[in-house]
Amino acid sequence: MAQIELRDVSKRYPGGHDAVVDVSLEIADGSFVVLVGPSGCGKSTTLRLIAGLEDPTRGEILIDRRIVNDVAPKDRDIAMVFQNYALYPHMTAYKNMAFALRMRRVNRAEIDRRVRDVAKLLEIEALLDKRPSQMSGGQRQRVAVGRAIVREPKAFLFDEPLSNLDARLRVSTRAELKSLHQRLRTTTVYVTHDQEEAMTLGDRVVVMAGGQIQQQGAPLEVYGHPTNRFVASFIGTPAMNFFEGVVASEGGRARFVAPELRLPLDGAAPAPTAVLGVRPTALRVALDQAEPPLRMRVEVVEPLGDRIDLSGSLAGGQRAVARVSVLRAPSPGDLIGLDIEPSGVHLFEPGEFGRALQINAHSERMAAS
Ligand SMILES: Nc1ncnc2c1ncn2[C@@H]1O[C@H](COP(=O)(O)OP(=O)(O)O)[C@@H](O)[C@H]1O
Ligand SMILES: [Mg+2]
Structure with missing residues (x-):
């Protein structure tokens, strides 16, 4: 598990767009932090900066108190789950989940143990031999989450992972993600534009607008004491x-x-x-x-x-x-x-x-x- 920290981080994309402006954020080891704000406010960019998929224009990113600005994404030991699942279409659920472990040359018995353990945890054992085209949206999303978990990373980053699900499934999957976090206690940073999802999932919510943090705190603290009209x-x-x-x-x-x-x-x-x-x-x-x-x-x-x-x-x-x-x-x-x-x-x-x-x-x- 990991503690993650952003110190005065800014990101200006080529063309001069300031996507993230002076963001400072401490994510405690084992916590579930939700970044929430309207579309375009810089949530995904912040997540991609943590993952190492984007380089900050200014500022420092730390994992376990070590500056990782120059550490490649694959060496940050962080797993990311996206909205569009990005499963390999020609592979079964089993192979999708095993893929990253095979790349890391984990031995076959260990891969099998981890994939089956995680499949059990997520109740997707019956899907292991199915390809993405044979699954529903909700099932694909579980496999995508499973693929992140089998890696046993230091932290999970979720970018709007439930947006493609219908309303009922979104609510039940949300509850499962929360209970999963309570069991695994892996540091999680979760991005959503949906304030209800943010309130129900996060230990802490971080409200963003215009690339800046407007307020951060426990959900009910932010609800009860908004620091400005935007947050309110x-x-x-x-x-x-x-x-x-x-x-x-x-x-x-x-x-x-x-x-x-x-x-x-x-x-x-x-x-x-x-x-x-x-x-x-x-x-x-x-x-x-x-x-x-x-x-x-x-x-x-x-x-x-x-x-x-x-x-x-x-x-x-x-x-x-x-x-x-x-x-x-x-x-x-x-x-x-x-x-x-x-x-x-x-x-x-x-x-x-x-x-x-x-x-x-x-x-x-x-x-x-
Ligand atoms: N690769 C990119 N190049 C230029 N601008 C980008 C790029 N990615 C995102 N942006 C811009 O940066 C801002 C923040 O984007 P993003 O982090 O994706 O917001 P969010 O995830 O909150 O919707 C938006 O105005 C977006 O258009
Ligand atoms: Mg986004």
């Missing part, structure tokens, strides 16, 4: 609602004021422009419909079983989404009052990457404004 909008589903307004001081108390809502915000400093973020799960159908902090004209009602997503428009014409639990769902066209649960409220400086601002919100002060 990217992590969590449905996405956070944002309101543009001002923080005014009224009678000695700070208050967020926007066309569609007014909300006491203790601890906030007055600001001529600010953005209030409210998680959809922090909105509830108000018990007191006379003076709700927010009114929404319901447009779309999406029942999810235990919850209902309501989307609609607010006073200023702005759209919002509320994820609520109610016994009787409102209908499209209804005007409903919404309460705001303080733990799901955040304040940011203006702009897409506006920094989080300090507030301490309290329940009773939020009930009405």
Whole structure:
């Protein structure tokens, strides 16, 4: 197993595109770290830099505290699994898994033992004699994972390995990868654009945008305390609602004021422009419909079983989404009052990457404004 470290790593591709900018990252031995962000934010490049498939323009990459910038990919002892599996089409699953070991001149009995052990672990014993064309997408993906595991590498790098699977299989394979990591404890760096996958899989998540790390931390820490508006909008589903307004001081108390809502915000400093973020799960159908902090004209009602997503428009014409639990769902066209649960409220400086601002919100002060 391995500890991996990136120190101020940047990658500029020929043509001048900065794919990765000053990335510093410590990946603890045995941990499961997920790099997450929108397409083009530099996730794959970061992974390829760790694997040695790309050279950094600046900075250092270390494995087990040794600088590996000049170490060839095959000597880094890292196995990579891609989205498109890249199995050899003319080889059986067995031969696909055995291939790298044969290249390393591992003896035949040892290869056989390792391939069969891993096949058992992944429950793909029945596939060993099949070629990729005879397998489903999910089966091919398991074989690709198996091929990485048999090598017994110091670390696994996964680049969107589940993107080609249908939704149900993605969720079950995700759970298997997690349980596999809990058994093997091999250091894993996993790339995805899917924030839910990142949250459910990672010990740590690293949120990237524009080639830079926006925030890293435990999943619930990043969800609960996003350091900027980008992270707040990217992590969590449905996405956070944002309101543009001002923080005014009224009678000695700070208050967020926007066309569609007014909300006491203790601890906030007055600001001529600010953005209030409210998680959809922090909105509830108000018990007191006379003076709700927010009114929404319901447009779309999406029942999810235990919850209902309501989307609609607010006073200023702005759209919002509320994820609520109610016994009787409102209908499209209804005007409903919404309460705001303080733990799901955040304040940011203006702009897409506006920094989080300090507030301490309290329940009773939020009930009405
Ligand atoms: N070989 C390359 N040459 C030039 N630009 C590249 C190359 N590979 C990726 N890029 C660019 O670098 C940026 C980051 O790409 P990538 O790391 O693949 O992002 P992600 O995996 O997050 O989608 C993108 O703008 C992409 O177009
Ligand atoms: Mg990619």
